[in-house]
Amino acid sequence: MHTPYKKHRSPSTFGWALLLLAVATAVFLRVYNLANWPPGLYRDEAFNGLDALHVLDGEPTVFFTANNGREPLYIMLTALSVALFGRTVLAVRLVAAVAGSLTTLLVYRLGLSWFGWRVGLLAAWLWAITLWPVHLSRLGLRTILLPAVLALAFWLGTEAYRRNQPRWWLAAGAAYGLGFYTYLAIRFTPLLLLVLGAFLLWRGQRARLRRGVGWFVLGTAVTLLPLAIFYLQNPDLLLGRTDQVSILNPAINHGDFWGTLWRHTWQSLGLFFWRGDTILRHNPVGRPLFDWLMAVPFVLGVIWCLRHWRRPAAAAVLLWTTIMLGVTILAEDAPHFLRAVGILPAAIFVPALGLAWLWRWPRLPQAVRGGLVAMLILGSLLLSVRDYVNYSQQPDTALLFEAAAAELAEQLNKEMAGTAVYLDRWFWDETTQKGWPSIPFLADLDDVIFYRPENGLPPAAPGQPISLYAWPFGDLEFVPRLLADAEMVVVRNGRLARGDLEPEPYPLYVRYVSGAVLDSAQPINFDNAFLLQSWAIILLDAQTLQVDLIWQKTTDDLPNQIAFLHLLNNEGLLTQADAPPGGIYWFPHWWQQGQVVHEQRNLTLPEPFDPAIHTIRVGLYDPATLDRLPVIRDNGTVLGDGWQLAP
Template identity: 30%
Template structure:
């Protein structure tokens, strides 16, 4: 009895097989769908952006590629939008979509292994290992597009195998392949092409199929000759399905920021420096059984993909697979079909594992639990194969009781894995400080306080954040809070917002107001203080009743005001120090602005220190109150901090401010209230920057 043969215990009634499959899927589904609103504990910016893009699909915005978050493929967001038609535009719909795909993957992995090997026990053992694994559970609970890649790849592999059967004549040494229905290859091509719309790894994973036939042509010569037309159909259809995305990326190369970020080890290698790539390969190979992803965002740092027991079975299964690849036919006394099934299945899984792990070997293990998700369907095949191999060995040693003992031991091992997954994911990982930081639990709990107050606090909220951008904290609020609330996002460490209407000012411990703003904040009453966990990155969040406007922002005469385009008016400005500075000093420039209109484009304020020769000696470009949060007639202060060079010679510096568009870098023109070029009180004219001060630089 060998591992590739069908033992008596593998004769499993279809009804029993179905019951066991349903049980495995139910257990896996329970681990994936339970408590999705609290584990993960908050919401990442990427999750919020996925939900936001899905809600925009409902509004008719249907791009072939989303440019938010360094660029990403759209299929996951389109799938989420379908669920949102039932649940509404809520972030939970995005997590439910991930859980659905993760549960579907369990069934697809079973089906794939079942049709490739013909062994129901191996298929059930593989699906069960995936169902209870920490990696499988975690990737199915985070609202990220990566989970869709293994689903579509596995579905393509399943339908590809359904397209052919083995034809064997006893007088021939080896079986040959006969195509059954070509439409299976058409469907496989559609699924493989659709995988390009799932995740970046699909651009490697597709190569598994041609590589598989090349491998089989080598290890099983003559057997797969008739399969090449089916593969050609699959690849042509896949290319046609993926063509719109490919054309978009070809004509918009700047859309994929992530590619250049991730390819640096390869670039260095080609430039003659292999050190980083070799180190990444070393660490990547160890992530399966020794030392895994080191980011709390996706893993308990260092936790490998497999437990010690599953790792031992993994290496046993790996050895069996390598043996099965080259196992010779013995046509006189052996049915070659099981041998072909196991060798072809082993080749498929080995290639899938290699292609799936490739991103970690190139980029490194940081964040690898997501990047290598293409390997997920194959990884758990090998421990299952190791267990089946042990069962065959046990049967040869002690008879029918041997496989029963090994099977029971495997179930116990998986039960231990499941208990470990529950403890590791829902308790250890979900409550870890760095996970709470990554999932912005401070913000989520702050928003829960706001929602609990109902109409008591009104509709206007001014919230300080280290990430006030459009696709960061603002996206989280947009996907979790009622639409009638108005949020203004800013960073109090360098800006302060004065809404036209009374509002609630909120700032967490990590973004306290700059000391120069204390004059405005100290007299304001503290409404509430939210206390979080003592070990949290943010332990306290303060809520203030923020009055309407500010007495410090009384209007200057219109003749002295500078208008920047049709969006901003400069109300005032101060420099600290304002008279004499020394080389190496820090100059703080406080500019005060009133908002006339909300622009469609993102803007940035710049402050320049220019010497007598017209040379730029110091600058800062920043806008800590992003334009997406602006409300007409609001006012705000912005602090620019300029560090002067240590070698700056004595002389006079001009301090100039201005505004430019992020997309074009074009500066906004400066005019008076009636549209004329701005001269200013000192009659110094420069139509795209405003002279606000001159400062003397002393000697050493």
Template identity: 30%
Template sequence: MNQRSKRWQDIFIVAAIILLATALRVYRLDELPPGLHFDEAFNATMARNVLLGVERPIFFRQDLTEEPMAIYTTALAFGILGQSAWTLRFVSALVGIAGVGALYFLARALFQSRWIAALSALTLAVLYWHLNFSRLGMEPIFTPLMATLAFAFLWQGLSLRAAHPSSTLRSAQNARRAMTLPFALAGFFFAATLYTYKAALFIPILVGAFILLEIILDHAFWARHHRGLIIFALVAILVYAPLGLYLVAHPDEFFQRPSTVAATNFTIVENIARVAGMFFINGDTNPRSNLPERPALDPFLALGFSIGIAICLARFRRDAPARFLLLWLIVMSLPSILTDFAPHFGRNLAVTPALALIVAFGFASLIEHSRLNRSLFTVRFACSLLIAGFAFSTFSTARDYFFVWGARTGLYDSFDVGIYTLAQKLRDRPGDEIVYITPADPEHYTIRFALDDRDVRVFDGRRVIVLPPAESVATFGIITRADTRTRARLEKFYREARVIEPLDDFTAQPYAIILRVQGAPHIAPEKIVHANFGDVIELIGYDIAREQNAVALTLYWRSRAITRDDYTVFAQLLGAPNPATQSPVWAQADAQPTDPTSHWRVGEIIIDESRIPLPENLPRGEYEIQIGMYILNTGARLPVFTSNRAPTERDSVSIERSTYP
């Protein structure tokens, strides 16, 4: 077969395998995974910021820090395909598909075998572990692609140099350039891995260990390859320099995430067993990373892996590819062994190409052994078993992902489906409506990305309620699964309150409602007050209740002006001077409102709660309760204003006189 025919055969094989990989990675991508998990939403939010020019850092400090490659790639895709969860995940799908093609290239360089290359790519294409992360909008999937390309070019350079003696190359400049280019590209992609994900920090250890081992076992290795390896190192240093210099200047950021997930010495011993067992027995239990506890390999692939491992061990001293694969498997398992929640398929994802190569090596060796029998029947039988086995693996992966894992009702919470759907629906409300969500974190990236810059107020209705300015139209997204209080209170304050849409989870249980209110609320505090603090905040009323050892206050505040300060409310119980302290203050409660004052908008009414604990030795007598506000950092109090909005010398108001206890 001539060179051109071989090239077309390669193209046909790769195209067929990539077609299969593509089908598995893009089928129902708009449905599975559902929702948008927090970590995915972080990448999406940062990518949108990059696209809009809000920030374009070399390293992202938020969310315990993250490398930039996935975010910048997603920003580019957002600019072309639009900003959506589908686009975010489509980027990962493309990277996963490219990883399958890159592995074919690496296997050809390692083994000079089209047969092993095809089996390697096919294994990765149907590997559940790799498929799962190819459909998540997260950064780990970038690491195996960049590592595979780096190793493919590195191995190509090593093979080319070994195939052409230095005496021949020295007289041929074009041959020298042909030898230099693979090492330069290997250095580029090697450095690129360090822009992908924290676990990639182990790749320099892998490459360094392999080169050192080759120098020990092959004394001529350095003499043959030193020029190419120096080029490799120089290019890698140059490409990594921008990120490397930043991390040298900010070492605390560099170690922030690793320090939070590091395992103890005792746990590391347990993790070794767990990681070893993940291939055959129990895999990752996280439903976002795996069908919980599904081993990394199905029975068929486990067979090929076992054979491949045995052959690699047998050939360790005489076969450089065998040494490389074993080192790859061991070193890139360390990110999971040395951290918590082992086995962690995300941190171990860079193992998957090595896994596929070892499986292919095992099966190819089996077929080669059958050929030695010189029996056509034996060869055909072995090939038939191989075809049937890969058909089984493909079926097993598709079934487990799309029909078993995809049908799990727990995915509703695992992928933040509820809050993502609720935020999207609130985003689409008419622009003249004020939108509220309770209870939720305003910095939750799933909410931020889904709202797409829609202005929304977030508060915790389990402890406070925020009412919109009078005569406005407002929509409340209430997560009733968590907040069982807000709906009843709104229906009490607004006679025309109505539920626009309920949201149920995957088990048809209520998750949230969207409720619309309009007009002025009908609030009726037990006691009416008109206390203007700094012409910024007004206390308009309160409810009071006696508990066994405390006084419970419900305070009705109205925002008069926007403030950037988060004020602290103090509630004091004052009486005759305390003999022990010579102060009239017998009890006091200081706390910021549950909804911070910097969030308050003009005209809103905030109904919050405060509780003054009473001392056990409180003598019976007449006491008064005073309320005021101050800035915690400075102690500066807000002055009380008159009805004409003029400041007075007072900085608190008396709201209640009564006998205690």
């Protein structure tokens, strides 16, 4: 912070090219497939989208009280994005991607100001490729704004400290005040500024600080005033969320505050290389901030800062990282990669300093030094890409980002005009704000008929198509009555979902659709009890098959049956999907004589599907006796106890 400008000369043309490449890399890693990686739209992201809609409806505020309360800056920016790109996943996440990309330049400017262009350039690259900031830049959450605002405020503060001009101090204060509109971890920064100020006073900078601190405080106060007034009027919202997660809460420390504090301290220190956040939404489980390629540069950077701790810049990095780590130490689930975001971008400078030392190491030729640094950065980039691609494609990631709710919203948007669309209020209740908020944000629900089974459903108009979205674990006995006049009922299980505290995934919804019966060339007759009107087999991927089955019941005088669906190879049964005809959500007592139901099942194979060696068979059996129904011709000739669907 005290280094003269002459030591911060600009990089060469090649250096500027490297910086431009770092920015381009940051943009690519943050924007590529942004709407789908990670899959779904988690409820915290969706609430930001809903509040953005309120802003667009003329309801801005300095604090949004829903969903445990949130600062407004991200939501205001999201409102602009939604106005431009509509009610989409991309619109909610694009603000984070842009903020994370622009922070690359802010990190460079701060690094240039503190340590020179070489460290600034390396820090920009590390910000661009490190998985934690990349991931935060791909979530529609306000956390990513905090590193950006802190980098801006500290850079402006450094310039103000050097130039000692009121306008720079005012700008730095305004930027710092803006940070209080980003994320609640900013509340730890007054302690950081006090300690850093005490350090500068100890270093004999009283006169310089005295001339500027007043202007800095004025800039902060003016910016912070609207939010401060809100908190004065609503003091319960100031510390409400903090009290819920603090280790001072007996529900969190379980009566052992000091033991919890000690444990959280070590766990938080381990986030740099040993073990990071284990919450899958925040991080590939357990992945630390820096990969193993950055271990040596990080250690070298720590050593450099400790050896030069009297330099304000080195002291600032150490103090910033240490104090802001307290946010996650003093809260549950340490290390928590959202609450700990305040250590960024300071922590990024540590390995950047180590890389810069390697770049200047006199015992190696210049080309070797540069090549070594380039290889470490490239290797770290490849590790981040590998880990994030794998992370985004994990089934658990889709579950925790509530991809099933996003799929339901997408299906609602595809409903044909004129269809009577019914949606259980279990999925979203506007009055209580309970359910899956991604549904009302992503879907247009103006023409949707909301219902609760216990309150009854209004009937559709005669001949009107029906599409019903039901909670599969509620009362479903109204379904056959609502669809009594349908020629055919199509039953579709929704995508799997699982809450944070739920052990097993389950279909989020069941969709029942009225449809017309299609002509069947030659239905398969199961003992004059059921007809298999038609079927279709779709290869979803190398080891997953989707099988559509259309059943018609032709008698009322038959006990409940189970329809088996078997996939076999030369050695026998490989996998199966057994359920009543019509599926597990078309109950046997719902069947009426002559009724047609179209169901869908998936077969997951232990090996890639090969029609040359794999066969698929279907049949019916009595679950009490295991006796199978024969397949017969029209003349009564028995063809077997099942039917081969493929090959």
